[in-house]
Amino acid sequence: xxxxxxxxxxxxxxxxxxYTNDIECYLRHGGYEVLRKSVTRxxxxxxxxxxxSGLRGRGGAGFPCGVKWGLVDRKSGKPIYLIVNADESEPGxxxxxxIMHQDPHQLIEGTIISCFANNVxxxxxxxxxxxxxxxxxxxxxxAEARSRNFVGPNILGTGYSCEIYVHRGAGAYICGEETGLIxxxxxxxxxxxxxxxxxxxxxxxxxxxxxxxNVETLCQVKYIADVxxxxxAKIGTPGNTGTRIFCVSGHVQRPGYYEFPAGTITMGQxxxxxxxxxLPGRTFKAVIPGGSSAKVLKxxxxxxxxxxxxxxxxxxxxxxxxxxxxxDSLAMIGSMGGSGGVIVMDDTVNMxxxxxxxxxxxxxxxxxxxxxxxxxxxxxxxxxSRMVHGDARPQDxxxxxxxxDQIPGRTICAFGEACSWPxxxxxxxxxxxxxxxxEVKKTLPADRRVLV
Amino acid sequence: xxxxxxxxxxxxxxxxxxxxxxxxxxxxxxxxxEDAGYISDEAITWIAGKLELQPINVLEVVTFYPMFRxxxxxxxxxxxxxxxxxxxxxxxxxxxxxxxxxxxxxxxGVVSPDGEVTVEFVECLASCGTAPVVLIDETLHEKVDxxxxxxxxxxxxxxxxxxx
Numbered sequence: 223x224x225x226x227x228x229x230x231x232x233x234x235x236x237x238x239x240x241y242t243n244d245i246e247c248y249l250r251h252g253g254y255e256v257l258r259k260s261v262t263r264x265x266x267x268x269x270x271x272x273x274x275s276g277l278r279g280r281g282g283a284g285f286p287c288g289v290k291w292g293l294v295d296r297k298s299g300k301p302i303y304l305i306v307n308a309d310e311s312e313p314g315x316x317x318x319x320x321i322m323h324q325d326p327h328q329l330i331e332g333t334i335i336s337c338f339a340n341n342v343x344x345x346x347x348x349x350x351x352x353x354x355x356x357x358x359x360x361x362x363x364x365a366e367a368r369s370r371n372f373v374g375p376n377i378l379g380t381g382y383s384c385e386i387y388v389h390r391g392a393g394a395y396i397c398g399e400e401t402g403l404i405x406x407x408x409x410x411x412x413x414x415x416x417x418x419x420x421x422x423x424x425x426x427x428x429x430x431x432x433x434x435x436n437v438e439t440l441c442q443v444k445y446i447a448d449v450x451x452x453x454x455a456k457i458g459t460p461g462n463t464g465t466r467i468f469c470v471s472g473h474v475q476r477p478g479y480y481e482f483p484a485g486t487i488t489m490g491q492x493x494x495x496x497x498x499x500x501l502p503g504r505t506f507k508a509v510i511p512g513g514s515s516a517k518v519l520k521x522x523x524x525x526x527x528x529x530x531x532x533x534x535x536x537x538x539x540x541x542x543x544x545x546x547x548x549x550d551s552l553a554m555i556g557s558m559g560g561s562g563g564v565i566v567m568d569d570t571v572n573m574x575x576x577x578x579x580x581x582x583x584x585x586x587x588x589x590x591x592x593x594x595x596x597x598x599x600x601x602x603x604x605x606x607s608r609m610v611h612g613d614a615r616p617q618d619x620x621x622x623x624x625x626x627d628q629i630p631g632r633t634i635c636a637f638g639e640a641c642s643w644p645x646x647x648x649x650x651x652x653x654x655x656x657x658x659x660x661e662v663k664k665t666l667p668a669d670r671r672v673l674v
Numbered sequence: 675x676x677x678x679x680x681x682x683x684x685x686x687x688x689x690x691x692x693x694x695x696x697x698x699x700x701x702x703x704x705x706x707x708e709d710a711g712y713i714s715d716e717a718i719t720w721i722a723g724k725l726e727l728q729p730i731n732v733l734e735v736v737t738f739y740p741m742f743r744x745x746x747x748x749x750x751x752x753x754x755x756x757x758x759x760x761x762x763x764x765x766x767x768x769x770x771x772x773x774x775x776x777x778x779x780x781x782x783g784v785v786s787p788d789g790e791v792t793v794e795f796v797e798c799l800a801s802c803g804t805a806p807v808v809l810i811d812e813t814l815h816e817k818v819d820x821x822x823x824x825x826x827x828x829x830x831x832x833x834x835x836x837x838x
Contacts, residue, residue: 313757313798344693351704351741352753352799354812387691390704392739395797409699409725411738428694471759471802478803514758563802565759579758583797589738672766673758 225491229457230481231465232328232441236320243359245366248327254372256448260335261380268339272443274451276463280317281307281398281436282513282561283636284549287443291340291433293423300430304342305407306333308349308356308437309391309398312513313583314563317467317479318437322349322356326363329437330386332444334373337384339447340433344385348403351392360388395587399635400434401426402589413591414635438467459485462548466559470497472566473504485551489519490543493566504568508652509542511552512560514580515640517647519545525555557647571673572666573652574614574659577622577644578606578674584641592633599641601625606645609659610674619656623649675720681709685724695725699735703742712743740782740796747792748785750830753809754818756795759802768806768823769795775827790834 235241235251245253260268273288294302306329310318321329329347337345349357364386367373375383394412396402401420402412404427419425426432435443442464446454455463462484471477475498482492493499493506500506506521525540529551545551549559567576585603590596605622608614626645629638649656688701702721707713713736722729736742754760754769769780772793778786780793801807804816808826815826 310800311798314759314802316800316802319800350800351739352796352809355814389691389697390700392700392704393741393796394739406700407697408694409696409735410731411734469803471805472762477805565762565802567762571762576758576762579756579761583757586740586797671762671764673761 225495226482226486228481228496229465229483231445231457232321232438233317233467233479233481235328236324236479241324243324243326243363245327245363245370248325253327254331254367254370256444257331257335257338257372258378260447261338261378261382265339265341268335268447271446271451272339275442275446275454276451276461277439277442277446277454278462278549279436280438280442280467280562282312284559287435287439290423290435293421294340294433295424295431296341298424298431301344302340302342303427303430303432304333304337304340304345305400305403305427305432305434306345306347306437306440307398307400307403307434308347308353309403310437310561311350311395311398312515312561312563313580314469314471314510314513314565315561316469316471317562319353319356320479321437321441322353323359326360327367328441328444329360330363330367330373332440332442333386334367334377334384335447336433336435336440336443338377338382342433343383345387346407346427347386347388348397348407349388349390350397351390354390357388357390364388394589395583396589396635396637399637402635403434404432411589413589414637416634458483459546459548461550466547466562468492468547468562468564470564470566473501473506473568473571474566475499475501482547485546485548487547488543489545489547489564490541492547492564494543497566500568504570506542506566507569507571508567508573508576510563510565510567510644511545511547512558513563514565514583515643516552516560517557517643518651519555519557520651523651527554529554570671572659572662572670573648573655574606575610575673577648578603578610580644581606581641582674584637584644588637588641592638594629594632595638595641598625598629598638602641602645607674610663614660614663616657616660618659619649619653622656675706675716677706677709681705689725696727696731698725699727699732700739703732703736703739707742711746714744743783745783746785747783748790749834750791751809751811752791752793753796753799754780754793755797755799755801755805755807755809757798757802760799760806763805764819765806767820768808768818769793771820771823772808772827775824775831788834791830 277287278284401415406412422432466484552559581603585599588599626642629642689698776786808818
């Protein structure tokens with residue numbers, strides 16, 4: 223079965239010839255019409271539309287956006303803040319970059335609609351420090367929107383006011399974690415906060431109720447406010463509504479970003495039909511389906527079980543190629559859809575070396591406040607790097623896994639899981655490669671591609 | 675603090691973005707680093723005074739975030755992405771090429787003998803689909819294989835020669 227056609231909602235104008243990121247171009251394409259329409263409605267209605275839409279957050283966790291908004295403490299009398307999480311930093315993910323660089327007004331319109339729906343008067347866009355150009359583009363776009371009365375005091379004469387400021391990070395992955403992000407926005411080290419009690423919906427920025435949404439999520443909200451929650455829920459599959467943007471990188475013929483109705487495309491269709499398959503003369507070996515912390519999938523393995531289709535339970539027996547690319551199916555087979563970052567590795571890749579690369583990342587990025595994560599990520603890096611650059615021993619795989627197994631569930635934030643899942647899954651699925659690496663290493667060409 | 679008057683203006687403006695002054699710590703560090711090239715002891719004390727904090731509150735932020743530095747670096751900053759997708763596409767060779775072209779080695783704060791560049795590996799730059807990627811100062815360069823790394827190096831060298 224060949225792949226379905228792309229259905230571009232969020233990426234409608236990305237790479238479109240002649241489409242520029244200034245407000246004139248945006249207005250020519252119907253820009254800010256949805257905002258005009260939305261501010262004439264009751265905020266509660268907009269929240270209901272988002273609830274009906276079934277929209278799930280696009281940052282990685284897939285948490286229902288309407289539920290997140292529903293948890294906001296509206297009785298405390300404290301101001302409510304909205305933070306746009308534009309810290310896009312999960313390796314393999316690069317969708318928000320294109321929205322911010324090429325279509326920034328789409329994000330601003332979605333942000334203001336979301337602020338209006340939630341009675342937010344102040345929003346911040348937390349953009350990663352490594353995107354200085356993106357920050358400048360957003361600042362210019364906000365100024366343009368302010369001069370047209372889409373942002374700032376008394377928006378479109380409604381009496382509703384809302385300001386947006388851009389806040390730049392400075393190279394720390396952990397700022398993508400929402401409570402770490404809040405600490406960072408408060409001018410501190412980005413050490414995540416413990417939940418409970420620090421649920422952002424209740425005790426977020428400056429101890430006030432705070433909504434943190436991903437860039438793409440807010441763009442989806444703009445679309446929902448336009449077409450309505452029910453119409454939106456018809457796109458995709460039940461439980462996985464709307465479109466998903468897949469960012470494909472690594473060893474395929476055509477890496478890039480592709481937007482499809484959620485759950486309508488399988489991994490095989492995405493990699494073979496859409497991305498052109500493996501590089502000439504190569505075969506696929508492994509794929510990480512949802513950003514580098516997602517558990518790796520091995521080509522050739524089978525996933526079996528029962529799943530719900532409509533009201534019935536049916537058996538499934540999938541290879542990697544057969545897995546539908548939605549949150550629930552990927553969770554069912556023990557991995558996750560995460561941020562939509564798909565990293566492909568072919569048969570030239572040695573899995574010990576690939577894991578050593580990933581471990582170096584997580585060790586560098588651990589914030590250091592929880593001992594199991596700070597020490598565990600460091601030792602996973604040290605052991606896997608030693609295997610590659612020094613002496614490898616047959617028992618190293620088991621040692622690595624024992625370190626990884628002692629991290630998850632013992633840390634304040636989900637980084638503990640994120641840093642241990644790669645090691646756990648690589649070693650479980652490619653045990654042979656770890657066991658035999660000390661021998662195999664001697665036979666590998668000295669001029670092979672360096673991964674760590 | 676010896677900064678451009680425009681920097682002082684931007685500092686005063688950005689502080690107004692937040693209900694709590696401390697939030698302006700990162701923005702101030704960015705503005706000062708862009709102007710002065712690095713974060714000096716004087717800058718830390720000055721920011722602390724400006725935001726009504728203790729110097730340690732600023733120092734702990736500087737040491738936490740990889741983008742802030744305590745010493746000057748080369749005239750141009752070459753940041754090569756090290757993370758998986760770029761490494762799978764030859765990022766290590768790219769980094770090695772830049773280092774060799776400028777007769778230096780890659781590392782944070784290491785300056786080439788001619789003072790022209792600092793070559794450094796950084797973690798994921800979020801452009802994995804066009805790997806390997808390199809951020810030179812504020813400009814992202816995509817699909818930087820060995821040939822393109824040489825070409826970019828030549829360009830930097832030519833610009834340096836034109837300045838002399």
